[in-house]
Amino acid sequence: MLEICGLTKRFRSLTVVDNVSFVLRPGEITGYLGPNGSGKSTTVKMLVGLLHPSAGRILFRGRDIREDPAGFKRCLGYVPEEPNLYSYLTGLEYLQLAGRLRGLEEGGINRKANELLELLSLGEARWVPISAYSKGMKQRVLIAAALLHDPDVLIFDEAQSGLDIANGLLFRHLLQALAARGKTILYISHVLELVEKVCSRVIVIYKGRIVADDSVEGMRGLMNLPSLEEIFTQLVQQVDMAGRAGAISALIGAP
C-alpha cells in the first residue's frame, strides 16, 4: 500500500501541489485526473523522487520512502509523461541498461527484454536506435522498461499517448492483467473513456488540490451525472467551451 499524506510542493511563492493525500491499494487501478497544470505530474515526480516535497510524506508499506529511497525504487515502475530516453541507444540496449541499473541477472535481462519487445511489437526494431523510433514506439520501450523487474507499484503518466489502436487496446488489457496480479497502479490520463473503463477509483486534482476521490460509480451517484466526462467538466471546467470554440472560429475569419 502506498500512502500519500499532506504532500505539498511550492516553487518560490507558487504552490503547485497543496496538501494532497490519498491511498493506493494493491490490485487497484487508480485514475489521477486533472486539467493541464493542475499538479498531476508534479505529484508523480515527488512519488518517483524527481522532486523533493516541500511538505508531507509518502509511506510505502507503512515506512517513509525517504528512509530507504533505493528500496522503494526497486519496487517501482514508472512511465514518464515525456519520453526521456537516451536516443543513441537501441530499444534493446535501453532495456538492458534499465535491467542492469535495477540489479537484475544478465541472463534474465536479455530473455525478458527480448520477449517484452516481441510482445510489444518491437522485435524487429530492437537494434534500431531510439532516435529513429516513432512516439508510440518510444512509449512502448518505456512501458517495457517499467515492467522489466516486475514491480509492485506502477505509475503510468500519460502512458497511452502516441500508441496506435492495437497497442492502446493491448495497454488497456495489460493494466487489467497487472491489477489482477495485485499490482498497485496509478494511472494518469486525459482519455476519460479509458479511465472510466479500467479504473476502479478516480482522484481529481484541480489547482493543486484534490476535489474528488471516489469510485467512478460512487461519483456518478453522488453527482447524479451519467459519465465521467460530465463529472470532470462539472468539477474542474467552469468555462463555456462551446462559446469559446465559437470565438476562435470567429477570430480566424477576421481580417
Add this chain to the structure above:
Amino acid sequence: MTSTVFHELRKLFFSRFFHNESSAGGDGLETSLYQLLGLLATPGILAAMALLPTFFAISAHARAGYEWELRADRLFFAAWSFSATGFATFFEWDMLFPDRRDFLILTPFPVRPAEIFGAKLAALGMLLAGIVAATNLPSALLLPVISMGLPDARQAGLARVLAAQAASTGAAALFAFLAVAGLQGLMVNVLNPRLFRKVSPAVQMAGMSLMILSLLLFPLYSMMMRSLAAQHPDWMALFPCYWFTGLYEIFVPGPGLRFRELGWLGIRATAVAALVFCACWAAGFRRHYRRTLEAEDTAPRRRSLFPGMFDWMPDEPGERGIFRFAVRTLAGSLKHRLFLASYVSVGFSFGILSVVSLRKGQPGISAFGARAWPMLVLFFVVSGFRTAFQFPAEPACNWLFRICDTGWERAAARATRKAVLAMGILPAVTAFLPFEVWYWGIGTGLGHALFEVCAGVLLTEVLFWNFPHVPFTCAYSPGRVHLVFLAGAYLYGFTNYAFRMAELGVWLDAKGFRMIGFVLGSAVVTAAWQRLRRAGEPVRFESARPELEALDLS
C-alpha cells in the same frame, strides 16, 4: 555500490561525451572515439616528424642559439597539449556534470546520488586519460627518441628526456582540464541557477575561443619568448604554455633560470587547479543535482535588449518570417553559436598574426596588417554563417516551411543575406570600430567601417550565390570531394580576399571620392546582382541527391 551498476553508469556517462542530442544515431561510439583520438594524435606526430631535419642538422653541427630553437619547439608541444585539452573540455562543458536528461532518466531507478557522482567522476577520468594520451603519447615517445642526437639530450639520457617531455605536456593537459572543470564547479557553487544558466554559454564560447587563440597565436608568443625571458616582465608568468615549457627544464636544464621558475609556477598552478576542482566539483555536484531537477522549465524568456532592432530590414511577410527565424534560432541555439565563435576565433587569430609585427622581439602594429585584420575576420564571419546555416537546428520541424513554401526562393535569398548582415557583418564591423578610430583617427576609421560593410555585403553575395535554402532547415553536407575543394578554396580565399581588399582599402584611402565611388558602386552591383540572380532553383529542404551521397558517389 554494486560493480555492475557502477560499470553501467560509467559506461553510460562516457558514451554521452560522444553522443549528444544533436547527433542522431549514425556512427557508433567507437567510431567517434577513434576519430577524436586520431584527430588529437595527428598534429603531435606530424610536428615531431617535421622536426627531424632540424634535429639532425643540430646534431651534426650545433649552431649558436640552438637551445632557443629547441625551446620554441618544446613550447609547441606544451601549447598543443594545453589548447587541445582545454578546447575539448570546454566543448564538453555541458557534460562535465550529469545533465537534466541524466537525472530525469536515472532518478526513478534504485541508484544513489553517490553512485552517479562516482560513475561520472570515473567517466571524466577516462575522458581525461584518453585526451592526454592521444594528444601527447605519440609525441612524448617519438620526440625524445629523435632528439637523442642533440647535445643536451645526450647528456641527460633518454629516460630523463622521456620523463621531461611527458611531464611537460601531461601537466599542460592536466592543468587545462582541471582549470576548466574547476571553473564550472566554482560557478555552480557561487552563482544562483538563473545566473548560471545565463552566464554558462558565454563562458563556454569565450573559453573555446581562447583555446583556439592560444594555439593559433603560437608563432607570435614563440618568437617573443627569447626577448621576454631577457626582460623578465611579470606578465610573462600569465601564459600557461610558458610554464609547462619551463617544467621540461626542471628535468633537463636549458639556458637561464627563468624557465625553471616558470616550471615551478606551473606545478603550483596545477596543484591549485586540482584543489579547486576537488572542492568545487564535489560540493557543486549535490547542489547541481537538486537544482537541475527543480529548475523551472516554464520561465518566460527574457526580452531582447534591442527588440526588433533589425525588423526594418526584411520587406515581405515570407522574408520577415525567415529572417526572424534565423535570428531567433541563432540566439537560442548554443551549438550554432559555439560553431560560429570557433570560426570567428580562427579568423581573429590569423588577424592578430597579420597585425602584430615583431622588431627585435618587440611587438608593434603593422599598418597594412591593421587594414587586413577586419577583412580577415569578415571572411571567417561570412563563411562561418554560410556553413552554420547548413546545420539544421531541428530538422524534423522544417515541415512548417515546406507546407508554406509557395515559391519563395527570392524571399529566402534576401532574408538569408540580410540575416548575415544583421548578425554577422554589422556586429563584426562595430566591434572593430574602436580600434579603427583609435588607430586611424575618427574620419578615416568611420570610412574604413563603411568600406568593410560594403566589402562584407559583396562577399556575402559571392559566398551565398548557390544557397537555395532557408537557414537552419536543411541537412546538406557537401561530398568528400567538395570538402577538399572547399578547404583549398577557403585557404586561397581568405588570404587573397583579405589582402587584396586591404590593398584596395589603402588605394581608396588616398582620395576621398574613391571611397564614395566604391560605396555607390557596391550598392549598384549588389542591387544588379539581386535582380540578375536566377530565380529558377527552388528552395531545398533535403540533400539534393541523398542516394548518391550515401554511396559517396558525388
